[in-house]
Amino acid sequence: MGVPDMDDLSFTDSELDYHVRNALKAAVQGDCDFYNQLVAVIHHKERLVAEEVALLVTCLKAVTGAVSSIHIAHHRSLLAAIFGMSLWDYGTDVMDALVELLVSLASSSGEYVDLCLEMLVGNFIPPSAPPSASYFMELLKQPRGVAKKGQVLDRVHSTLKDIASVVPLSPLRLEKIVRDRMPNIYTKEPFIVMYVENMLRLESGVMGELVGSTILVALVDRLIDLDVEIAWDEILQDDFHKGIFDMELEDLEGHADHIDQDCNELTREALIQRFFSGNLVAEKLDSLMVLTFEHLRSCAESGRLVQVFEILLQSFQKTILTAYKSKFAQFVMFYACSLDPENCGKMFADLLINIFVSSLNPEWRMxxxxxxxxxxxxxxxxxxxxxxxxxxxxxxxxxxxxxxxxxxxxxxxxxxxxxxxxxxxxxxxxxxxxxxxxxxxxxxxxxxxxxxxxxxxxxxxxxxxxxxxxxxxxxxxxxxxxxxxxxxxxxxxxxxxxxxxxxxxxxxxxxxxxxxxxxxxxxxxxxxxxxxxxxxxxxxxxxxxxxxxxxxxxxxxxxxxxxxxxxxxxxxxxxxxxxxxxxEFDYSLDKMSxxxxxxxxxxxxxxxxxxxxxxxxxxxxxxxxx
Known part of the structure; x- marks a missing residue:
């Protein structure tokens, strides 16, 4: 049988399976004609018509049935095309065929496990490189974008679970990948928020016992990274020359209570605007902390807050306590304690008093x-x-x-x-x-x-x-x-x-x-x-x-x-x-300090x-x- 043309859709699925297996074997011998056509079909992703979508789905399923013939050295271009795909770029038929292929690859050889996990974690957020980033940011503001997000992320997490069931050690490898691929503080807010949503979804899922501690520690580390990036000193030394916490400011309804005539004209909202205007880092931190609060509340409702709080205590001691004047990240501890004062609240206070009376580091004690x-x-x-x-x-x-x-x-x-x-x-x-x-x-x-x-x-x-x-x-x-x-x-x-x-x-x-x-x-x-x-x-x-x-x-x-x-x-x-x-004073920022x-x-x-x-x-x- 000669080399078939991938544009010819007349052959059956079983025939395509046969040709794909032969193409993989022929590529090892140097005959790459059909193999290259296969790679081109998988690599193509822009403006697919119905027939092209059908061909792509068929090829992915054929490759799934032939994973035992894939060699990591001889079929690099095929693997690169597969792992270069993003679920966000396709409809549900292609998504389903792709995740099925990933599970088969992960279960066929340990060489592919990390690659499969990295691809899935990469799908925690849409493609963030221009011009895709702008497109997806606008899409996610629309109902169809929200629906797309659910379709993608549901498949990501179910596939991670499926891989864990066939490769028991995969969660231990997953935790490092999640930590290493976490967006930096300069990532656009919708993307870093979405990534953290997925981290917390993992922590509360079936793999939480294995990856939860690493995820929580990585999250606290990122909160601190954002916190210390906020140029707080510049705000305190602004033109009114007053500490921000010392002001008693006028609110929007006209209720006034000032400590200084100098700030009579500066309202509460004006101060918030001054602080947040252009301060994208503060807005990211705010959003991530709200996500964390909601997760903690969910943990409290499910009866696992104490378990999570013990991890947070360790992270607090290593990260927040030693950070130079952390401004906001520490309120994660405060909120967690408020959800369970008898347990978490007491544990937090006991840790602090023990450090004060027995630590060898004077700065930590102070x-x-x-x-x-x-x-x-x-x-x-x-x-x-x-x-x-x-x-x-x-x-x-x-x-x-x-x-x-x-x-x-x-x-x-x-x-x-x-x-x-x-x-x-x-x-x-x-x-x-x-x-x-x-x-x-x-x-x-x-x-x-x-x-x-x-x-x-x-x-x-x-x-x-x-x-x-x-x-x-x-x-x-x-x-x-x-x-x-x-x-x-x-x-x-x-x-x-x-x-x-x-x-x-x-x-x-x-x-x-x-x-x-x-x-x-x-x-x-x-x-x-x-x-x-x-x-x-x-x-x-x-x-x-x-x-x-x-x-x-x-x-x-x-x-x-x-x-x-x-x-x-x-x-x-x-x-x-x-x-x-x-x-009445939703954001009276400085009532008591x-x-x-x-x-x-x-x-x-x-x-x-x-x-x-x-x-x-x-x-x-x-x-x-x-």
């Missing part, structure tokens, strides 16, 4: 106690009794440290100690009134050796951030918690050379990782479980210095915008989630007004004030 303080202060779902227990652990470590020190103030030598002291004061600025409202916790607080620590010759009040020190002392004075000497209050309230030296060049003294999250889409996930500074009732009057009664505290924390005081001291709080006036702006200017006596903690910690006549 970062850990900053995370712990910020978490305890900001997490609405953390019972106040648990806050008190964690706080006591920090205080106990600081007290034992003091007992072994006889020297004078030294920010560099004792920076871990100063970090612990600052964390203690920071938490109490947020939680003191809750603790005082519960007799058992009030007694526990009074028994802590906080006075001994703060009055030690190491002089932490002169090293820690003045904004925190001053507010802490005001609260202590207003509530008569400790018997602090008057000399405590007379410690310099300005940012001294000692304070600036605390933490060294990295300025861990200014790092509170759960300050309000500025990512627009993430806000709705974080807000219901987040303590904003406007929720914390001021406990003093600036003019007369009078304190507030316990009854006032009960009323304040029972209000819609506040946190609920536990009825019985058990630590169980009543969450009025979803029924808060805060919903006490991370200070640059306060290098000095003034005699007390700090000037704008150098104190934000205005919401002070009595206010604004509608939001408690």
């Amino acid at each position: 970062s850990a106690v900053s995370y712990l303080a910020s978490y305890l202060a900001r997490a609405k779902f953390v019972p106040v009794s648990f806050v008190a227990a964690m706080l006591e652990s920090v205080v106990n470590w600081c007290f034992l440290y003091c007992k072994n020190q006889e020297g004078d103030i030294n920010p560099k030598a004792h920076k871990v100690f100063y970090a612990g002291c600052q964390a203690t004061m920071y938490v109490l600025c947020f939680r003191m009134r809750q603790m005082l409202a519960i007799p058992r916790l009030k007694s526990q607080l009074r028994l802590m050796r906080i006075e001994d620590i703060l009055g030690h010759p190491l002089k932490p009040l002169q090293v820690c951030l003045p904004s925190i020190v001053e507010e802490f002392l005001r609260l202590v004075k207003a509530n008569h918690v400790f018997s602090l000497p008057q000399s405590f209050v007379e410690y310099g309230m300005l940012e001294s050379e000692n304070s600036r030296a605390f933490g060294g060049m990295e300025r861990f003294d200014m790092f509170f990782p759960f300050d309000p999250c500025l990512l627009r889409k993430c806000d709705r996930y974080i807000r219901p479980n987040y303590v904003y500074w406007s929720m914390v009732r001021s406990t003093y009057d600036e003019d007369d210095g009078e304190g507030t009664s316990d009854e006032d505290v009960e009323e304040a924390y029972a209000s819609r915008d506040g946190m609920s005081i536990p009825d019985d001291g058990s630590g169980r709080s009543r969450d009025d989630e979803g029924d808060s006036d805060a919903d 006490i991370t200070p702006r640059d306060s290098s200017n000095k003034f005699g006596g007390r700090m000037q007004r704008f150098m104190q903690m934000p205005s919401k910690i002070r009595p206010s006549a604004s509608p939001e004030s408690l």
